[in-house]
Amino acid sequence: MFAFTTPLPIGTSSSRVATVANGPSKLFTPVLPRATIRRALIHRASIRAQQYGSVEDLPTEPIPRSVEELPAYWSRPGVYGVYSSKNVLQYVAAVADVRSAIANHVLFVKDEDLRHSVRMLTVDNLDQAEALGDLAEKWVITHADYGPGIPPGNSDTAPEWRKERKEENLCIPPGCPSELLEGEIENIVRDNDIVLFMKGTRRGPRCGFSAAVVDMLQNVTKDFVCVDCLDEARNPGLRNGIKQYSKWPTIPQLYIRGDFVGGHDIVRDMMVSGELQSMLETVAAEQQ
16 A cells, blocks of 8 residues: 545646645545556656646755755745655655644654755645646656655555644634633643643743743753643633642643653653653654
């Protein structure tokens, strides 16, 4: 089987430049068709995507080592292929934001030699997305039939290529009535391994205690989400709701694997003793 990003909607003008973008991608994994069907798919994809030419004729660009170094101009819809340091194709996808897709690879594909460079074609808007999906489909099927085989990241053997970052800051679903608030809090706590209910956001804390807990967590892991209890527009009633839920009178509040850990003072003491690091490292190891 192989996987590639779901094709986006299609239109006309294109921009044939090497760029990568920002935002999560939805993936699907269809069964690799029989040879006769694959030839028909390649023919169809070739006709629908011929306005763009061959992505493999475009130059490669080096992939920086950190997310912060990824070029801002990569933030556009496009189709891209990632190559190893030996120039072997590792993964192909059509996405709404190439920079965000590459950022996921930088975070989750630990071997830098496997994500050495990228070859891509970007367009101006999502109206051209259907053709990008055709290009990705043709690229993968052609590589499987006439090249070394299915790119590892498009097979079931290397799922790390399809991992995506979670949103840093979560919100209560819009329109949630107050009587259902506790259930929504429960959903957030249950669905995320590490959750911090705080004053402000991860990048913009609005109290010293919240800022301190964010710093302590970030010293050990970047894989946690926050919920702003002061944002009445997005999280109405949460400031008091989280206190009622936990039976704890202060904010911030940290939850790990569904269990309430404590507020600032408890988290600080656990950090000093090493208990917090141990808990977070256990979560990280089990996520591998």
